[in-house]
Amino acid sequence: MNEPAYFKSGDWTSRYHQYGRWHGPHQISLMFDSYASRVTGHGYDDVGPFTISGTFSVENQQIALNKNYQPGAGDLKENFGHTVTIQLTWNQNHAQFEGKWRVETNSYRGEDKFELKLGKSS
Numbered sequence: 001m002n003e004p005a006y007f008k009s010g011d012w013t014s015r016y017h018q019y020g021r022w023h024g025p026h027q028i029s030l031m032f033d034s035y036a037s038r039v040t041g042h043g044y045d046d047v048g049p050f051t052i053s054g055t056f057s058v059e060n061q062q063i064a065l066n067k068n069y070q071p072g073a074g075d076l077k078e079n080f081g082h083t084v085t086i087q088l089t090w091n092q093n094h095a096q097f098e099g100k101w102r103v104e105t106n107s108y109r110g111e112d113k114f115e116l117k118l119g120k121s122s
Helices: none
Strands: 010-018 021-033 038-044 049-057 062-069 083-091 096-104 109-118
Touching: 021 049, 083 109
Parallel strands: none
Antiparallel strands: 010 021, 010 109, 021 038, 038 049, 049 062, 062 083, 083 096, 096 109
C-alpha cells in the first residue's frame, strides 16, 4: 500500500486558536500505522504534556485525534486531565492538516481552529 507523503511518522508541529489568539507552535511526535490506519503520539503544549491516539484515512485525507492531557502537570488552571477531540483535513495549498479542536468538560466547553504540519523529517 502506497502511503501519501503527508502521513509520515516523525516530528510534527501544531498550533491551536483559543481565547482570541494562536498558541504554538508545539512539537508533537506522531507514529502512523498504515496497516491499522491508526496514529499515536505524544507532546507538550501550553496546557501540559499529552498523549495522542486516533485514526487517519488516506482516501479522505483526514485525521481524527484524541489529545489526552496528563492530569496534575503543566498549567493547572487549564489542565483537567481532559481530552481534546481534533478533526483535520489535508490542505494541499498550505501543505498542512487544518480543522477544529473541541473540548467538553464540566468546567469548560469550546472549539476553534487547529493546524498540524510535518516538521523536519529525521
